[in-house]
Amino acid sequence: MEIVLEIVIPVFAILLMGYGARKLHLFKEESAAGLAKFVFNFVIPLFLFRTFATNELPDSIPWGLFFSFYLAVFAVYGLGITVGKVVFGRDLMGATLTGMGCAFGNTVLLGLALGLRAFGDEGAVPMFLILSVHGLILMTGTTILLEAGRNAGSALKDLPLKVLKGMLTNPLIVGLAVGLCYNLAGLHIPKMADDFLRIMQGAVLPCALFAMGSTLAEYGFKGRLGQSIFSVGLKCLLLPALVYVLATYVFHLEQSWALAAVLLAAQPTGVNVYLFAQRYGTAQALASTTIFLSTAFSIFSLPVVLYLFGID
Helix, strand or coil: CHHHHHHHHHHHHHHHHHHHHHHCCCCCHHHHHHHHHHHHHHHHHHHHHHHHHHCCCCCCCCHHHHHHHHHHHHHHHHHHHHHHHHCCCCCHHHHHHHHHHHHCECHHHHHHHHHHHHHHHHHHHHHHHHHHHHHHHHHHHHHHHHHHHHCCCCCHHHHHHHHHHHHHCCHHHHHHHHHHHHHHCCCCCCHHHHHHHHHHHCCHHHHHHHHHHHHHHHHCCCCCHHHHHHHHHHHHHHHHHHHHHHHHHHCCCCHHHHHHHHHHHCCCECCHHHHHHHHHCCCHHHHHHHHHHHHHHHHHHHHHHHHHCCCC
């Protein structure tokens, strides 16, 4: 319990600080939007570039691990999109962000840190393998769907080109792709450049969380609470349960690998959902409320997951 609280409480405190600053009129709406743009257009792309440029790529593909995690993620993502459209009446962009909120977890800030504390180095390998393609798969897929939704009124023949243009001008996709190419080319980042990237990387979490808390204060919970609770249930309960079943009974992973995958799946909704909502100008209230509620819920749900694993 202490391990979880040491990691989760500071994150929640930054959210509350942004929320309080907006409520007390110490931080304006345009300031939060500007801060989110700074994170999305500059800080996150540099973070993704450094991550993919410096991390060692696996020699062989651990299909069982990937299928255990990502089949569950795709199922929950698809369910979120479907319910978002059919039940909550969202358009494709809003439904896509509903699905992303159900499937995209806070795997780095909470998941990796908590996993290393809980499992040690033994759990590091499967977590890094999952995270090596987490952003690539989910951010790319989300970008394609959002661009398709934004250009829904375009002629069918023009849609692929507009989607491709949107992807190539998305800072997250650019940072990720350039970092991957840099790695595959066998290049190394010079020390001064790496120091610069490390400094910028430190701005990701406090800026994004503070801006998100401020946005939550702006939009509040009205009219979005039911949809957010649905997303939290899928993200924090259904997704880890599906990963557990697949990892344990279908692909028969080693226990340490199965537990690492389940712990990553149990993380609350990640900040990038809010950043995507800000960039595309839709579902900001839903994204911020879902992240806020899922992070609060994780204070209670993550200790239960660790307890079930026999870790305290």
